[in-house]
Structures are given as C-alpha cells and as structure tokens.
Amino acid sequence: MATDPIIYALAHVIPGKEQGRPGPERAYGELLFVLYMALTGAVGSHRRAARILGHPDHWIATRTAASQRGFALPAQPPRRWNCEDARRRVLRVQGRQAPDTGLTEILRARAAALWCERAHKHGALAGGTRSNVDPARGNTVYGDGKVTSSMFGPKARRARRAAGLQVDGSTHVQGGDNGTSTHGLKFMHVGVRPNDRPNSRLILDMRYVPHSGYGGEAGIAVDALLDLAAREPGATTLCYDGALRGTHLQALADAGYLVFSPPHGSTAKPHALETVTSCACGDTHRLMTVDGYVAERVITDTGTTTDVRCTLLKLSANRRQNSYAWYLEVELSCGNLRRFRVNKPSPDGPLRIERLRQAAKDESDDSAVYNRIYGRREDAESVNNILERTLHGGRSISPSAIGQFLVMLGHALARNAYTELLWQRDHAESPPPIAA
Ligand SMILES: [Zn+2]
Known part of the structure; x- marks a missing residue:
C-alpha cells in the first residue's frame, strides 16, 4: 500500500493544519491517516491495522516508500493512539461524536476518479467499443448493495444511545433473500474487471446509502452510475440485481447503459x-x-x-x-x-x-446475450463476500456511519492497491510499450 500512488494522492487532498492555529504540529501528517484507513479496510480491524503499521520492519518499508514520494515520516513507528489521533483529527471528532465534515465525500470523489484512471491503465472502460451483441468484459460495470451488520446487539445499542454515544444504523431487509432483516449500515459499490484474469477486479466507487432521503440503494446506485457514465464513455454495459425499478432503469438506459437486470415479482x-x-x-x-x-x-x-x-x-x-x-x-x-x-x-x-x-433471460438459448453477460454480476457478490470475511467478526467495526464508510473506502483502496501490484508484476516482464 505504501507504494500505491493513489494513497499519496489522497493524502494530498486532506487539508493540513492551518498556520497559526493552536495545537501541536502533526508529526505523522495526513499520510498516516490514509495508510491507516486503507490498512484497516484490508485487515478489518483498527487494532490490527495499527499493530501492523507500528511494527518496526513495516515502518521502515513504509517510511522508505514514503520518502521516495516526497513524504517525510518520523523515524519512530506510530503507536495505536497516533493512528487513532490522525483519524480523529481528520474527521474532526468532537468528544465522542463523529460529525460529517464533507471530507469523506472529497476523499471518495478523488479516489473514484483515480480508480477510473487505473481501470483505463489495466485495459477496462475503453471508449469506442460499444456493442449490444457482445459487450466487452472491460466495458461491463456491475454494482451491488452491502449491509454491514451493527457491531452491537439491540440491548447494547440502547445502552450506548442512552449514554450519549453515537450508534448509527437502521434495519435493512435484504432483497432477494427470504426477507431476513439486518440492523446495520448500508453501502453500495460499483466495479469492473478488465479481463478474466484472477484478481483483476477494480472497485470504481463506494458510497454510503443513508437510511432515508436519497432513494435507498437504487437511488444511490443511479447517482454513482450516472456520474460514471458522464466521465467514462466506455462504461456502456451494466449488470445489477433486481433492486432497480423502472425509474432507475429508465435513467440508466437514457444515459446509454445496456442494463442486464432481472424483472421480478x-x-x-x-x-x-x-x-x-x-x-x-x-x-x-x-x-x-x-x-x-x-x-x-x-x-x-x-x-x-x-x-x-x-x-x-x-x-x-x-x-x-x-x-x-x-x-x-x-x-x-x-x-x-x-x-x-x-x-x-x-x-x-x-x-x-x-x-x-x-x-x-432466455431459457431456450444459451447464446442469448443476457445469458452470457448477466453472470458478470457475480463479481459484485465476490466483493461482498470478501468484505464479509475481512471485517472483524463479519460486522461493522465502527459505530458511526462516517467511521464505517472510511473502513469501506479503505477496503476499496486496499483491494485496488493489491490489483495494481499484481498487474505490475504481470506486466513487468513484457517489454515497455514503444513511445508514440
Ligand atoms: Zn402480422
């Protein structure tokens, strides 16, 4: 992660300490926050992420990589409180409540733009290749919602709320399942895969789905996918489960998406x-x-x-x-x-x-375009499965929506850093492209 340029690009968009304002200088700076966020998303626990970052060997490697990219980090490895302090400062946590400072949206938007650039580099989202008969893998995006269940049970939630502590979340009924409900926080993500090579998946966007006011998962999905279509003419094809209704499908088709999404009920x-x-x-x-x-x-x-x-x-x-x-x-x-x-x-x-x-879908014709393409959506479920396995206890690891959103964003950063590393390894042996 310390070699991933996207980590550094995000560290640059976080405002530093203003000159003349009281308080100590930030020894570890904004870079520690981004590394801590991504590592937390990778290992699914704040405690473990801080321990890994603070290990002397890891810290030497991190510091070396950072100094090559113009970031000076202290020689002393960070302790857990340095990591937590960096996180709280960036989120401007007042007391025990984490307000939304707007910074998470800045980080998300910047990350999404950089992930699209990476997708291009890896051969996905190429423009000028629209096909309704045989849409390319790399032009097919997919999305899905993910509820991370609450880190507390009903009793503990009530007790914490009574004590004035923040516990975000609401009850979500999982569509498609047998109607089981989960108390937790909901997110939605969009992804793409340039080809069938294993571990070539890239997450292109990760958004928080508020309980009310934004049209739920489908509303947020349409926002994310319209943003993507406006930026990326190569995002031509979409696979999504049955969560989309007529208004969502209409907006997506109008924007140019060939949508593979089953009707139901x-x-x-x-x-x-x-x-x-x-x-x-x-x-x-x-x-x-x-x-x-x-x-x-x-x-x-x-x-x-x-x-x-x-x-x-x-x-x-x-x-x-x-x-x-x-x-x-x-x-x-x-x-x-x-x-x-x-x-x-x-x-x-x-x-x-x-x-x-x-x-x-066409039961009688395996070669029908829907039958060939809709299965690409399984990548979205893989993202959800990996998330579930990664998060400590399979649950949210932050009680606040904003805190958990950073974990999800960090997870996407980590997955995409891993994909990039494998891509570089696979492309290291081939001769460099001839300069135009
Ligand atoms: Zn006729």
Missing part, C-alpha cells in the same frame, strides 16, 4: 404491451411482456391462451446529444417486424422499461 408476470391491429398480414397481434421480453398471446388448438416469446431480431440505440433511445425489433407470429422503444418516456403512466428490458 409482479413486473415479471404477463402484462399487455400492445395490440397490433395494423399488421400487413391482416391479423391482430396481442403482445405481452413476460419476464422482461416481448411475447405474443396466441390461442392454442384446445382454446387456451399461451404467450409465445417473439424472436428478437435486433437491439439498437440511437444517440441524440447525450441521451440514448433504445429499440427492440421482434418478429411477430406472421413473420412481420415490430419495433419498440424500450425506454419510452412516460411522464405520467408507468414506464415501459419496468416490464420490458433491453435484454432478458
């Missing part, structure tokens, strides 16, 4: 899409949406109705300025074509994209 059930009365064949076609795709309702020989999936001919996107219009072309039972705008604007009524997706 009532949105997956058959709904009328359109009755085609103007077909050249003279027949009327009753079109439905089922599980995100277009189907035609036909009457069988026995008089019952059944919904037959229409053959998908083409998915295309028209770009006008920075907004994309997505069209599906399907074949009707008579052989004629029908074209639909998937992200059709609908100021008042329900959005079509809630039930009709740009790409939907």
Whole structure:
C-alpha cells in the first residue's frame, strides 16, 4: 500500500493544519491517516491495522516508500493512539461524536476518479467499443448493495444511545433473500474487471446509502452510475440485481447503459404491451411482456391462451446529444417486424422499461446475450463476500456511519492497491510499450 500512488494522492487532498492555529504540529501528517484507513479496510480491524503499521520492519518499508514520494515520516513507528489521533483529527471528532465534515465525500470523489484512471491503465472502460451483441468484459460495470451488520446487539445499542454515544444504523431487509432483516449500515459499490484474469477486479466507487432521503440503494446506485457514465464513455454495459425499478432503469438506459437486470415479482408476470391491429398480414397481434421480453398471446388448438416469446431480431440505440433511445425489433407470429422503444418516456403512466428490458433471460438459448453477460454480476457478490470475511467478526467495526464508510473506502483502496501490484508484476516482464 505504501507504494500505491493513489494513497499519496489522497493524502494530498486532506487539508493540513492551518498556520497559526493552536495545537501541536502533526508529526505523522495526513499520510498516516490514509495508510491507516486503507490498512484497516484490508485487515478489518483498527487494532490490527495499527499493530501492523507500528511494527518496526513495516515502518521502515513504509517510511522508505514514503520518502521516495516526497513524504517525510518520523523515524519512530506510530503507536495505536497516533493512528487513532490522525483519524480523529481528520474527521474532526468532537468528544465522542463523529460529525460529517464533507471530507469523506472529497476523499471518495478523488479516489473514484483515480480508480477510473487505473481501470483505463489495466485495459477496462475503453471508449469506442460499444456493442449490444457482445459487450466487452472491460466495458461491463456491475454494482451491488452491502449491509454491514451493527457491531452491537439491540440491548447494547440502547445502552450506548442512552449514554450519549453515537450508534448509527437502521434495519435493512435484504432483497432477494427470504426477507431476513439486518440492523446495520448500508453501502453500495460499483466495479469492473478488465479481463478474466484472477484478481483483476477494480472497485470504481463506494458510497454510503443513508437510511432515508436519497432513494435507498437504487437511488444511490443511479447517482454513482450516472456520474460514471458522464466521465467514462466506455462504461456502456451494466449488470445489477433486481433492486432497480423502472425509474432507475429508465435513467440508466437514457444515459446509454445496456442494463442486464432481472424483472421480478409482479413486473415479471404477463402484462399487455400492445395490440397490433395494423399488421400487413391482416391479423391482430396481442403482445405481452413476460419476464422482461416481448411475447405474443396466441390461442392454442384446445382454446387456451399461451404467450409465445417473439424472436428478437435486433437491439439498437440511437444517440441524440447525450441521451440514448433504445429499440427492440421482434418478429411477430406472421413473420412481420415490430419495433419498440424500450425506454419510452412516460411522464405520467408507468414506464415501459419496468416490464420490458433491453435484454432478458432466455431459457431456450444459451447464446442469448443476457445469458452470457448477466453472470458478470457475480463479481459484485465476490466483493461482498470478501468484505464479509475481512471485517472483524463479519460486522461493522465502527459505530458511526462516517467511521464505517472510511473502513469501506479503505477496503476499496486496499483491494485496488493489491490489483495494481499484481498487474505490475504481470506486466513487468513484457517489454515497455514503444513511445508514440
Ligand atoms: Zn402480422
């Protein structure tokens, strides 16, 4: 971590002690804070991170690496209180409460920009390679929410709150599971993988999901993904679980994302899409949406109705300025074509994209684009699994939202530093690229 330039870039954005203000000079400076944050995210415990940093051998290596990058660190290894002091000063902790100083957002935004640069270096997010049939691995981003359960049980939470201590968190019902609820703090992350090489994953963003006011996980995910799309034309494809609703999908499709996200519950059930009365064949076609795709309702020989999936001919996107219009072309039972705008604007009524997706699962065709691409989302679950295993006791390690957010940000810093190290090792033997 002490060789990772992103650590130093973040140390530079933290304001130092103002000249003339009372208080001792910061012997360890802002760099110790960033190293401590990343190491805590790597090992999942503040105590362990401080012990590792304070080990004389580690400190010599850290100090040497830092001095090569223009940061002077004291010869004496830091003690745990130096680390905690650095953290509290940066967070401007007053007494026992940690207010949000806005600094975490500055750190997050700077880190996200640098992680995108790194993704480019590793071959991901390359622009000009949009494909709706075969989107590249490196152009496919994925996101997921993660609840880190509270470090205290209900009784201890009440006792701590009664004593005036900060205990953030709320009850989250895990979507997709069997509806189990967890008390804790929620975050969401976005990531990408340049290729299928192991450990090549990069986390591109990590955000805190407040309990109310920001649209929950899906709202925060849309914010993060729209920011990413605005900055990175190469972020063309998205895999997300069923947490996204019509309004989220519409915003993401409008921004250019080809979204792979399964409909579920009532949105997956058959709904009328359109009755085609103007077909050249003279027949009327009753079109439905089922599980995100277009189907035609036909009457069988026995008089019952059944919904037959229409053959998908083409998915295309028209770009006008920075907004994309997505069209599906399907074949009707008579052989004629029908074209639909998937992200059709609908100021008042329900959005079509809630039930009709740009790409939907196809049980009968393994080569369908959804079946090939949606599995890339598993990388997001791997991120969650590693987090769960890393955090001490599998729980939050800070009682405050801001404190735990720094742990999550630190985890992303650490994972991305590790990916960078492996990337450098893999690219060390190949000859340097010829200068243009
Ligand atoms: Zn027809």
